[in-house]
Amino acid sequence: MNIKIKFIIFNTALIVLITFGLGALFIVTVKGMLNKEMEKRGLDLGRALAEKSGFGFALRPESEILEAIQEIMQRDQILSARVSDARGKIIAHSDIREVGKMVPPQSASQLSYGKNKGSGSYIDVNLPIEGVEIRDDDFLIPDDPAGKKDQDETIVLGNAQVLMSLERVETFIRSLTATLAAIILGAALLVMAFVFHILKVFLSPLQALKKGVDMLGAGNLDHRVQISTKDEIADLARSFNQMAENLIHTTVSKGELQKSLDLLKRKEQDLRLFRGLIDRSNDGIFVVDPETSRMIDVNEKACANLGYTREELCRMKVTDISPNVSDELAWKAHAQEVKRKDYVVLEIIHKRKDGSTYPVEINVKFIRLEDKEFFLAVGRDLTDRRKMQAQVMQSEKMSAVGQLAAGVAHEINNPLGVIIGFAQGLVNRLKPGDSYEMPVKSIEREALRCKNLVQDLLTFSRTSVGDREPQDLTHILESAVTLVETRAKMGKVTIEKVLSKDIPKVLCNQNQIQQVIINLANNAFDAMPDGGKLKISAHLIEENPLSWVSLKITDSGAGISSEALPKIFEPFFTTKEVGKGTGLGLSLVYEIIKKHSGTVEVTSRPGETEFHIKLPARTGRELEEHVIQVRERRETSGWSPDRDLTKYGKGSLERKPEGHKGV
Ligand SMILES: Nc1ncnc2c1ncn2[C@@H]1O[C@H](COP(=O)(O)OP(=O)(O)OP(=O)(O)O)[C@@H](O)[C@H]1O
Numbered sequence: 001m002n003i004k005i006k007f008i009i010f011n012t013a014l015i016v017l018i019t020f021g022l023g024a025l026f027i028v029t030v031k032g033m034l035n036k037e038m039e040k041r042g043l044d045l046g047r048a049l050a051e052k053s054g055f056g057f058a059l060r061p062e063s064e065i066l067e068a069i070q071e072i073m074q075r076d077q078i079l080s081a082r083v084s085d086a087r088g089k090i091i092a093h094s095d096i097r098e099v100g101k102m103v104p105p106q107s108a109s110q111l112s113y114g115k116n117k118g119s120g121s122y123i124d125v126n127l128p129i130e131g132v133e134i135r136d137d138d139f140l141i142p143d144d145p146a147g148k149k150d151q152d153e154t155i156v157l158g159n160a161q162v163l164m165s166l167e168r169v170e171t172f173i174r175s176l177t178a179t180l181a182a183i184i185l186g187a188a189l190l191v192m193a194f195v196f197h198i199l200k201v202f203l204s205p206l207q208a209l210k211k212g213v214d215m216l217g218a219g220n221l222d223h224r225v226q227i228s229t230k231d232e233i234a235d236l237a238r239s240f241n242q243m244a245e246n247l248i249h250t251t252v253s254k255g256e257l258q259k260s261l262d263l264l265k266r267k268e269q270d271l272r273l274f275r276g277l278i279d280r281s282n283d284g285i286f287v288v289d290p291e292t293s294r295m296i297d298v299n300e301k302a303c304a305n306l307g308y309t310r311e312e313l314c315r316m317k318v319t320d321i322s323p324n325v326s327d328e329l330a331w332k333a334h335a336q337e338v339k340r341k342d343y344v345v346l347e348i349i350h351k352r353k354d355g356s357t358y359p360v361e362i363n364v365k366f367i368r369l370e371d372k373e374f375f376l377a378v379g380r381d382l383t384d385r386r387k388m389q390a391q392v393m394q395s396e397k398m399s400a401v402g403q404l405a406a407g408v409a410h411e412i413n414n415p416l417g418v419i420i421g422f423a424q425g426l427v428n429r430l431k432p433g434d435s436y437e438m439p440v441k442s443i444e445r446e447a448l449r450c451k452n453l454v455q456d457l458l459t460f461s462r463t464s465v466g467d468r469e470p471q472d473l474t475h476i477l478e479s480a481v482t483l484v485e486t487r488a489k490m491g492k493v494t495i496e497k498v499l500s501k502d503i504p505k506v507l508c509n510q511n512q513i514q515q516v517i518i519n520l521a522n523n524a525f526d527a528m529p530d531g532g533k534l535k536i537s538a539h540l541i542e543e544n545p546l547s548w549v550s551l552k553i554t555d556s557g558a559g560i561s562s563e564a565l566p567k568i569f570e571p572f573f574t575t576k577e578v579g580k581g582t583g584l585g586l587s588l589v590y591e592i593i594k595k596h597s598g599t600v601e602v603t604s605r606p607g608e609t610e611f612h613i614k615l616p617a618r619t620g621r622e623l624e625e626h627v628i629q630v631r632e633r634r635e636t637s638g639w640s641p642d643r644d645l646t647k648y649g650k651g652s653l654e655r656k657p658e659g660h661k662g663v
């Protein structure tokens, strides 16, 4: 039910109620007044009948009373009139049939209302007819005020009754009620029409406003409310129109919003993808503020290389991680150069969080974007490249030296054979006390030394790894230790062996591995002229997917200087006196281990030098297969150790390219 109907019903009901109430009050008042009037008339008539019916001490004769009744009956609205005596017997009545009937005598005046079936409502006026009792010889004056009452007593002679019809009054009241009801109804209708009109006038602007709000809610921001009145509602409409106008500027439609959201999502996805790609780059990427050298952003690789989190790096400056530009002045010069050249490539050092450093090739690009200046630096960790370069250099050097050594050894070998032959022939012919004994023996000894040297050179230059068999490394170690034990004792060096029991067989050339251990042990003895400790340990290590036999030879000697460390594996590098060392020992070690598909690393500090050798551990099945293959080849086409090396050597070398830390 809308407000309009509610308002109309409420108002009409209120007005109808009020007018009905007032009308009822009016009718009741009018009816009361008319009844009073009728009562007065009835009483007057009753009194007149009573007076005419009595004359002092007795009732008048019936004829006189009848006359009086007839006179009353001629009056308007009189239904009946009667006079009864003191006993109640009707002595005169307007209806003759009633004469003689008995009615209850009344001593006091009575006025009552009654209702007849035929004649309707009436007023019953019943008055006593009073007289005076006359004593003997006394003359009764009924209304003498002189006080005869003291002697004369008033008596009721009978009753006079008049019935007056109220029909006319009721008819009047009925017509009055009908008129009033019609007036009220008409007034109610009028009020309804009036209220309807008023509401229409007042509510139509409100309805227009409501419609406007609905349209606005539905997204129609162009709808405006038109109100021609000049009141508060018109003000409201103006405010509403203004609000709609403002909304056009501040609101975007749902469709537009969705489009913007989709666009934002796509951009976010692109950004995430881009960020993911940048983070997965193999090079560290840095966005740097040229002014302050502060790192604005870095990728994950940069964090991984430097050991910092992104948050930490973004609080730091380039000067904190690069010793090359460790102060503001150096940075300013560097920044100026980059800006001038627009793009520079440098090889610098970066410092990790743990303090260690690593070489970096850094490509710095100067970028100006949206009025801001940036350096975009891409840093490539050169550690692996440097290692590879060193290895290649070492290999090239080795091969050059190898070729040279092979040539020299070949050329020297034959004359040396002749020298040794003749020297030994002369030694055999020496007589005791011969003055040539010393020089001839010296020639033989030195020639033999040369022969050993030539042998070393040949071993070094040969690419062959020799005959390889599955060997028990513990056994090789034990026999090598036996060979160096005498020297250890003489040099006051204690040898400690820590050999794990689970070491599998290793496919190797026993003599060569033994030579490796002897060379390393001899170097250790040389480094401990006043004695010390030599520790030899071996155990199995797993580096998925490969297993290695790890061999460590550690001494408590003076250590290797940082200048010498990168060169110790080079052929002919020695720090020993002429005649004491040739500088071939470690290069032989390196070559042999390399040809066994293994690696050798050295770490050294004063008081401790450790050579760590890793040889690939073969499973029992691999070794069996190898033995079968070798046997087959020998039986069919003859066996070449080089071909054998190809299978087991190269693959492993490629998997584990790094050589020794010392290089
Ligand atoms: N355990 C060690 N402690 C200290 N320095 C060492 C040790 N091992 C090797 N070196 C250094 O490395 C150099 C090279 O060693 P390498 O075995 O190649 O040659 P060498 O011992 O000098 O001569 P060669 O072994 O041919 O007789 C040595 O001269 C020495 O300075």
Ligand SMILES: [Mg+2]
Residues within 6 Å of the ligand: 519, 522, 523, 581, 584, 585, 586
């Ligand atoms: Mg040596």
